[in-house]
Structures are given as structure tokens and as C-alpha cells.
Amino acid sequence: MLETKDLLKQMIQVSGLSGHEAPIREVIEPAWKPLTDEMHTSRLGSLHARKHGSGPAPRPSIAIVTHMDAIGLIVKQIDSEGLLHVDQIGGLDPRVLPSQMVMVHTQGGDLPGLLVMPPAHCLPEEDASGAPQLKHLRVDTGLRPTAARRQVRVGDLISFASKPVELDGDLLAGHSLDNRASVAVLTEALRLLGRRKHAWDVWAVATAQEEETLFGATTSGYALRPTLAVVIDVTFAKSPSAPAHRTYDQNKGPTLDWGPNTHPKFHREMEKLAKRLEIPVQEAVYSKSSGTDAILLQVTVEGIPTVVVGIPLRYMHTPVEVVNTKDIERASRLLAEFVSALDETFMDKIRLDKTDEN
Amino acid sequence: MKEIIRQLVETTGPSGYESDVRALVKKMLKGQVDSMKVDALGNLITRKGKKSKDGLTVMLSAHMDEIGIIATHIDDNGFVRFTSVGGVFPRNTAGGRVRFLKTGQVGVIGMESHKNQSSVPGLEKMYIDVGASKRSDVKVSVGDVAAFDRPFEDLGTRLVSKAMDDRIGVAVLMEVMKQLKTTPHEVVGVFSTQEEVGTRGATTAAYGVDPDLGIALDVTLTGDTPNADTMAVSLGNGPAIKVKDGGMISDPRVVAWMEAGAKRARLPYQMEVLTGGTTDARSIQMTRAGVPVGCVSIPCRYVHSPSEMVDYGDVQNSVKLLLALLSKPVQLR
Structure with missing residues (x-):
């Protein structure tokens, strides 16, 4: 797990915003290389790596899907003072943005910048109190207007510059833990599978564009045609003033998410295994949409039986997201155990029409 | 061109x-x-x-x-209610004209009484007046589609339509x-x-x-x-x-x-x-x-x-x- 924790710290220090995943893909690639047998990048920039199973070919496959893209900002206009007006990539909480340190990724290299807001008395009356809207925020790079217009272009990306911080009690804080904490789960599961026999092929998938379009997941599903898919994404952990019935505990294991994107029998099998192995998991329920790659992945081609695993995360979509590394360990162990238990009877076990015949 | x-x-x-x-x-x-x-x-x-x-x-x-509109209802006085096909903004609609595809029938978009000038009513408060005095004169059926009617203008460098x-x-x-x-x-x-x-x-x-x-x-x-x-x-x-x-x-x-x-x-x-x-x-x-x-x-x-x-x-x-x-x-x- 130590190695994976170092990898996770590395992963939350690079950008890789939705649609522009190259920087994070280049960190994941070398980490997965020794753990898998073949690897390629999809036409949309998702990373696919296969670890061969020991069963007779053609083998069924399970895809473990974690999105690697991050939320951030994009330059919308450069004004006469050389300040950058911004738009968002993914869903940002504008309440936490003022006074953040950011990095502007220009064609000529990275420029540090500050997300700033005008003093309240300079804002229109209706915007003077409460959290400023994104349209009032600027990025100040310190560049003079002519230099700003020369070095920065409309469409350049801006990512958070906060560094990882280790807090007491196995907690790690930083930006983009959504969803690189799950990439760490998948990486650790691959490492555990290196020491265990598994009959099925495993596709490790780091998807692009989850925060914007979910297109990475559906195009990878189309390309790989996995027999089963597990989507791992972060979920809301208990945090100050957050109601208990809408959040999950940290350090009590991953959530197994029950709802329309979840294949019911596949879900129950994972639940049973967790119970048998005494790996702590939490039951979670979503009413309509899981808010993850599973939304589109489930309905790709002829349909892919999919389950959703959640990693409880505090302060989601802020630059100080917090994860408990114990939950990462537990989720990776559950996944590795699940994969190695897959045999030729599994698909029959989860057939939805089975009870019809009895 | x-x-x-x-x-x-x-x-x-x-x-x-x-x-x-x-x-x-x-x-x-x-x-x-x-x-x-x-x-x-x-x-x-x-x-x-x-x-x-x-x-x-x-x-x-x-x-x-x-974008266009589609007729949803015709009342006894011949006024045609409609809904949008695509993203029709109500603020750009009242006073405009539409032309029905099937018959070429032209109509004017009118609006129910609306006193509050600072808000725009939704399309459900609007109707199309095809100039008929009774329902039987209306050459429009529910489900008929119309497009906004406005000719092309060449303003020199800029074109509008x-x-x-x-x-x-x-x-x-x-x-x-x-x-x-x-x-x-x-x-x-x-x-x-x-x-x-x-x-x-x-x-x-x-x-x-x-x-x-x-x-x-x-x-x-x-x-x-x-x-x-x-x-x-x-x-x-x-x-x-x-x-x-x-x-x-x-x-x-x-x-x-x-x-x-x-x-x-x-x-x-x-x-x-x-x-x-x-x-x-x-x-x-x-x-x-x-x-x-x-x-x-x-x-x-x-x-x-x-x-x-x-x-x-x-x-x-x-x-x-x-x-x-x-x-x-x-x-x-």
C-alpha cells in the first residue's frame, strides 16, 4: 500500500482536466505497466491495461473502471488589465474558489496564478454579499496586459496548485482525490492480483471526461466489451454539518451502491463476498443516477452488468478533498478477492431470468 | 455564396x-x-x-x-396554442410571425394579458393568430409544424436572417x-x-x-x-x-x-x-x-x-x- 500511497500523492500533484488527461495518464501508465500484460490508449484518451487470466481462452473479462480526469478552470477571456476570466470544467463549488493558488497551463509552459475576487463594495449590489459568482472571479498571473495576451490564450487550462497534506488518522488531503483515490484502489488491486491466481482477464480502465460527459466510459465499454464492469468513484463522506442520512463514514470501508445503474445480483455477490471475508463495506442507495461512469457504461452496446463502489470523500469538488487511506486498502482487497473468485459459473449465477424459471 | x-x-x-x-x-x-x-x-x-x-x-x-413551433390545440375562436421545437426563447417570440409547412398558412404570435413588463411569460401564455374568425376557418391541425418567418437581409459585410x-x-x-x-x-x-x-x-x-x-x-x-x-x-x-x-x-x-x-x-x-x-x-x-x-x-x-x-x-x-x-x-x- 505504501507504494500506492506514494503514487496517489504523485497523482494529485498533476493536472489532467476533463478532455485533457495526458498529464495524469503519463503518471498512471508507468505504474500499471509492470502490473499488466498489455496497454493502450483509447481514441478519447482513456487508458486500457489488460492483465491476463489463467482460464482457457477466450476468457471472460471484468473491467474495473475509474475516471482519472479532474475538475478545474479554463480561460474564457483575457481583459484589458491582463486578468483572466474563467469558465469551469466539471462542477466547481464557487464558494471555495477565491484566494486559491492555481496553475495556468499555457502553450509556453506553466504560470502560477491566484484566483482573486474584487472587494465586495466594487461588485453589483446583488452580488456584494455571499459567495461571489464565477463570473466575478479573475486569475491574476501578475503579467502585464500585453504579456498576458502574448503568453496566455483563450482555452488554456487552469488547475489547482494545492499540495498533498497528510493529516492525522490515515487521512490524505489534496485536490483531484476525486477520482484518483479510486485509481489508487485499482492500482493496489492489480498489485494484489499479481500474487493471486485469477481465471478471468482484468481490464484496468482509467477513463477520460467523467466530470463533463461520461464519454470515456461509454467509448471504452464499446471498445473493450467487458463481460462485467465495476465502477469505482468517490462518494460523500460525513463532514461538518452534513446530514448523516446523506453521507457515509470514513474508515468503515467502501460503499456498495444500490440503485438503477447497479446490476442487482452482481451487487449481492459482491456484498456476500465482503461479508464472508469480513471486509467492512457500507450499503449506499441512490435513487435515480449514481452520478458516475456507470450511467453510460451500463447501457453500452448490448448492456454491461455493472456495480458501483464508492470511496467516502470529504469536501468533494474542492482543492482540499480528504480520503482515508484505510478505505482505499479495503476497497482494493475486496476487488482483488472478487476478481480471483470469478469462475466459469459466475455469469450463470447472476442471470436475471433465473428465478423466472424456478 | x-x-x-x-x-x-x-x-x-x-x-x-x-x-x-x-x-x-x-x-x-x-x-x-x-x-x-x-x-x-x-x-x-x-x-x-x-x-x-x-x-x-x-x-x-x-x-x-x-428551431420552430408545433401546434398543440386550436380553440373555438381559431387561436392556435403551440409548443417549441428546439430551444425557442419566449422573449424573442411575441409579435413574430410563423409559417406552417404543410399549408403555407401565416400566423402572428400573440400573448395573453401580461402587465409585468419586467418578466417574460412562457410559451404557454402565447398563441398564434392566423386571422381566422372561427375554428372552421383555421387551416392548421394539431401537430402541424411552423417555422419563424423572416426574410434574408444583406447588410453588406453582415448577413441577417x-x-x-x-x-x-x-x-x-x-x-x-x-x-x-x-x-x-x-x-x-x-x-x-x-x-x-x-x-x-x-x-x-x-x-x-x-x-x-x-x-x-x-x-x-x-x-x-x-x-x-x-x-x-x-x-x-x-x-x-x-x-x-x-x-x-x-x-x-x-x-x-x-x-x-x-x-x-x-x-x-x-x-x-x-x-x-x-x-x-x-x-x-x-x-x-x-x-x-x-x-x-x-x-x-x-x-x-x-x-x-x-x-x-x-x-x-x-x-x-x-x-x-x-x-x-x-x-x-
């Missing part, structure tokens, strides 16, 4: 009812492309060129449909298909349907064409009018190379290829980051195992109003940019 644009924008074709536009495009492109076919959703798929060793199948998509979104893209694509002489690519010009109701035509067209690269040709908003929302796109500053919109992130390799192509051809261009809205490129990108996509946008003021305005120079430069891009092999990196 202006006469072609006039004919295109003055033809009516709300989403799902594009047949008149398609017939006109077919007629105008006759003998100018290698092949033409119409698919199950009504997309007109035209092809030119053969895919050489370093060539790609490139799908260009411009949508034929425009209803349905510039996206007949101007259709005009650019037609011109590209006509003028394209040598290309290493198989260029597939798709005149798509149902864009305004969720980029639906392009979804099936892209599945059928299975392209290596997709480019949408559509209008985008501008930030160059009084007190406009922030946007670094102006009429007359050249075609806009889309980086992102409300439903799609352009492939960064395609963006870089377009920027380099514009620079090499010494054509003006601008970078586009659009907060809302999307184009056919969204549907092309998610097709099958994914398609690298981009979008060349024609800057347009007052989009989704009956008076959409574009700059003729931008239109011509969009044609030149696409021809320059398609005449050489594509390297995406």
Missing part, C-alpha cells in the same frame, strides 16, 4: 421536418460530390475523395434543421464539398437532422459513417454586443476554433491541428470557450469506441432569434480554413 445562403435560410425545416432543405441541398450539390445518400433519420450523407495511405475518413457535420443557425454551416459545408479538389481523405459531408432537439441526426450518421475524425460546423455566440456576457468571440474576427462548449470538450489534438492549419494558411481565427449549448460534435465524439472531434464555429449574434447575424468574411474564411485543413494529411498529436 450570398445567393446560396439566401435560398438556404428562406427554406423552412424545423427539426424532424428537414425535407425541403434536404431537397435544396441535394439539387445544389448535384454532380459536385462522388456520392449522396439519405439515412434512416433523414441525414444527407455526401462523400468526396478516397482514403489514401495517410488519409482518414473525416466526417463534417452541419445541421439542416432550425432566421435559421442562420445552422444554414450558414450548411452553406459552408456545401462550398467545401464543391471546392474540394485534391485530398488524401475520404471527406464525408453530413447534412444532419434534429440537432436542435439533442444532436440526434448526427448520432446515427456518425455510427453509420464510423469516421476517424469528426468536425461540426455550427454557429457560436459572441461577446461583442452591449453588456454581453463575457466571451472572447467577435463577429468579423474569423472562424472560431472551439475548445469547449456546454456539452463537449474538443479533442486537444484536433484543436492544435486547426490552430496550426489556420496559422499556416494565414487565416484569421479566434478561440472559443462557450458556456452553454453544444453541437453535432458531441454526438460524433461518443460514437462507437470514440472519435476525436473538433468544431469550426461561425460567430453569430442573436442566436435562436428570428434575426441571427453573421459576418460574411467569417463565412468565407471558414470555407478557406476547412479547405486548407482537408487538403493535407492530418497528424494528431
Whole structure:
């Protein structure tokens, strides 16, 4: 797990915003290389790596899907003072943005910048109190207007510059833990599978564009045609003033998410295994949409039986997201155990029409 | 090109009812492309060129449909209630005229009593007055579709009409298909349907064409009018190379290829980051195992109003940019 924790710290220090995943893909690639047998990048920039199973070919496959893209900002206009007006990539909480340190990724290299807001008395009356809207925020790079217009272009990306911080009690804080904490789960599961026999092929998938379009997941599903898919994404952990019935505990294991994107029998099998192995998991329920790659992945081609695993995360979509590394360990162990238990009877076990015949 | 644009924008074709536009495009492109076919959703798929060793199948998509309205109810006094086909803004609607496709019946959009001048009532408070004094005089049935009625005006450098979104893209694509002489690519010009109701035509067209690269040709908003929302796109500053919109992130390799192509051809261009809205490129990108996509946008003021305005120079430069891009092999990196 130590190695994976170092990898996770590395992963939350690079950008890789939705649609522009190259920087994070280049960190994941070398980490997965020794753990898998073949690897390629999809036409949309998702990373696919296969670890061969020991069963007779053609083998069924399970895809473990974690999105690697991050939320951030994009330059919308450069004004006469050389300040950058911004738009968002993914869903940002504008309440936490003022006074953040950011990095502007220009064609000529990275420029540090500050997300700033005008003093309240300079804002229109209706915007003077409460959290400023994104349209009032600027990025100040310190560049003079002519230099700003020369070095920065409309469409350049801006990512958070906060560094990882280790807090007491196995907690790690930083930006983009959504969803690189799950990439760490998948990486650790691959490492555990290196020491265990598994009959099925495993596709490790780091998807692009989850925060914007979910297109990475559906195009990878189309390309790989996995027999089963597990989507791992972060979920809301208990945090100050957050109601208990809408959040999950940290350090009590991953959530197994029950709802329309979840294949019911596949879900129950994972639940049973967790119970048998005494790996702590939490039951979670979503009413309509899981808010993850599973939304589109489930309905790709002829349909892919999919389950959703959640990693409880505090302060989601802020630059100080917090994860408990114990939950990462537990989720990776559950996944590795699940994969190695897959045999030729599994698909029959989860057939939805089975009870019809009895 | 202006006469072609006039004919295109003055033809009516709300989403799902594009047949008149398609017939006109077919007629105008006759003998100018290698092949033409119409698919199950009504997309007109035209092809030119053969895919050489370093060539790609490139799908260009411009949508034929425009926003419009559809009749939902006719009352005893002959007033027609309606709902929208695509994104019709109520604020651009009252006082306007519509023309029904089937009968050519013209009507005026009226509004129930509305005292509060600071708000705009929804379409459910509006009706169409076709000039009838009783129900039996009305030549409109529930389900009949109408388009906004507003003629083309040539203001010199700027052109204005209803349905510039996206007949101007259709005009650019037609011109590209006509003028394209040598290309290493198989260029597939798709005149798509149902864009305004969720980029639906392009979804099936892209599945059928299975392209290596997709480019949408559509209008985008501008930030160059009084007190406009922030946007670094102006009429007359050249075609806009889309980086992102409300439903799609352009492939960064395609963006870089377009920027380099514009620079090499010494054509003006601008970078586009659009907060809302999307184009056919969204549907092309998610097709099958994914398609690298981009979008060349024609800057347009007052989009989704009956008076959409574009700059003729931008239109011509969009044609030149696409021809320059398609005449050489594509390297995406």
C-alpha cells in the first residue's frame, strides 16, 4: 500500500482536466505497466491495461473502471488589465474558489496564478454579499496586459496548485482525490492480483471526461466489451454539518451502491463476498443516477452488468478533498478477492431470468 | 455564396421536418460530390475523395434543421396554442410571425394579458393568430409544424436572417464539398437532422459513417454586443476554433491541428470557450469506441432569434480554413 500511497500523492500533484488527461495518464501508465500484460490508449484518451487470466481462452473479462480526469478552470477571456476570466470544467463549488493558488497551463509552459475576487463594495449590489459568482472571479498571473495576451490564450487550462497534506488518522488531503483515490484502489488491486491466481482477464480502465460527459466510459465499454464492469468513484463522506442520512463514514470501508445503474445480483455477490471475508463495506442507495461512469457504461452496446463502489470523500469538488487511506486498502482487497473468485459459473449465477424459471 | 445562403435560410425545416432543405441541398450539390445518400433519420450523407495511405475518413457535420413551433390545440375562436421545437426563447417570440409547412398558412404570435413588463411569460401564455374568425376557418391541425418567418437581409459585410443557425454551416459545408479538389481523405459531408432537439441526426450518421475524425460546423455566440456576457468571440474576427462548449470538450489534438492549419494558411481565427449549448460534435465524439472531434464555429449574434447575424468574411474564411485543413494529411498529436 505504501507504494500506492506514494503514487496517489504523485497523482494529485498533476493536472489532467476533463478532455485533457495526458498529464495524469503519463503518471498512471508507468505504474500499471509492470502490473499488466498489455496497454493502450483509447481514441478519447482513456487508458486500457489488460492483465491476463489463467482460464482457457477466450476468457471472460471484468473491467474495473475509474475516471482519472479532474475538475478545474479554463480561460474564457483575457481583459484589458491582463486578468483572466474563467469558465469551469466539471462542477466547481464557487464558494471555495477565491484566494486559491492555481496553475495556468499555457502553450509556453506553466504560470502560477491566484484566483482573486474584487472587494465586495466594487461588485453589483446583488452580488456584494455571499459567495461571489464565477463570473466575478479573475486569475491574476501578475503579467502585464500585453504579456498576458502574448503568453496566455483563450482555452488554456487552469488547475489547482494545492499540495498533498497528510493529516492525522490515515487521512490524505489534496485536490483531484476525486477520482484518483479510486485509481489508487485499482492500482493496489492489480498489485494484489499479481500474487493471486485469477481465471478471468482484468481490464484496468482509467477513463477520460467523467466530470463533463461520461464519454470515456461509454467509448471504452464499446471498445473493450467487458463481460462485467465495476465502477469505482468517490462518494460523500460525513463532514461538518452534513446530514448523516446523506453521507457515509470514513474508515468503515467502501460503499456498495444500490440503485438503477447497479446490476442487482452482481451487487449481492459482491456484498456476500465482503461479508464472508469480513471486509467492512457500507450499503449506499441512490435513487435515480449514481452520478458516475456507470450511467453510460451500463447501457453500452448490448448492456454491461455493472456495480458501483464508492470511496467516502470529504469536501468533494474542492482543492482540499480528504480520503482515508484505510478505505482505499479495503476497497482494493475486496476487488482483488472478487476478481480471483470469478469462475466459469459466475455469469450463470447472476442471470436475471433465473428465478423466472424456478 | 450570398445567393446560396439566401435560398438556404428562406427554406423552412424545423427539426424532424428537414425535407425541403434536404431537397435544396441535394439539387445544389448535384454532380459536385462522388456520392449522396439519405439515412434512416433523414441525414444527407455526401462523400468526396478516397482514403489514401495517410488519409482518414473525416466526417463534417452541419445541421439542416432550425428551431420552430408545433401546434398543440386550436380553440373555438381559431387561436392556435403551440409548443417549441428546439430551444425557442419566449422573449424573442411575441409579435413574430410563423409559417406552417404543410399549408403555407401565416400566423402572428400573440400573448395573453401580461402587465409585468419586467418578466417574460412562457410559451404557454402565447398563441398564434392566423386571422381566422372561427375554428372552421383555421387551416392548421394539431401537430402541424411552423417555422419563424423572416426574410434574408444583406447588410453588406453582415448577413441577417432566421435559421442562420445552422444554414450558414450548411452553406459552408456545401462550398467545401464543391471546392474540394485534391485530398488524401475520404471527406464525408453530413447534412444532419434534429440537432436542435439533442444532436440526434448526427448520432446515427456518425455510427453509420464510423469516421476517424469528426468536425461540426455550427454557429457560436459572441461577446461583442452591449453588456454581453463575457466571451472572447467577435463577429468579423474569423472562424472560431472551439475548445469547449456546454456539452463537449474538443479533442486537444484536433484543436492544435486547426490552430496550426489556420496559422499556416494565414487565416484569421479566434478561440472559443462557450458556456452553454453544444453541437453535432458531441454526438460524433461518443460514437462507437470514440472519435476525436473538433468544431469550426461561425460567430453569430442573436442566436435562436428570428434575426441571427453573421459576418460574411467569417463565412468565407471558414470555407478557406476547412479547405486548407482537408487538403493535407492530418497528424494528431
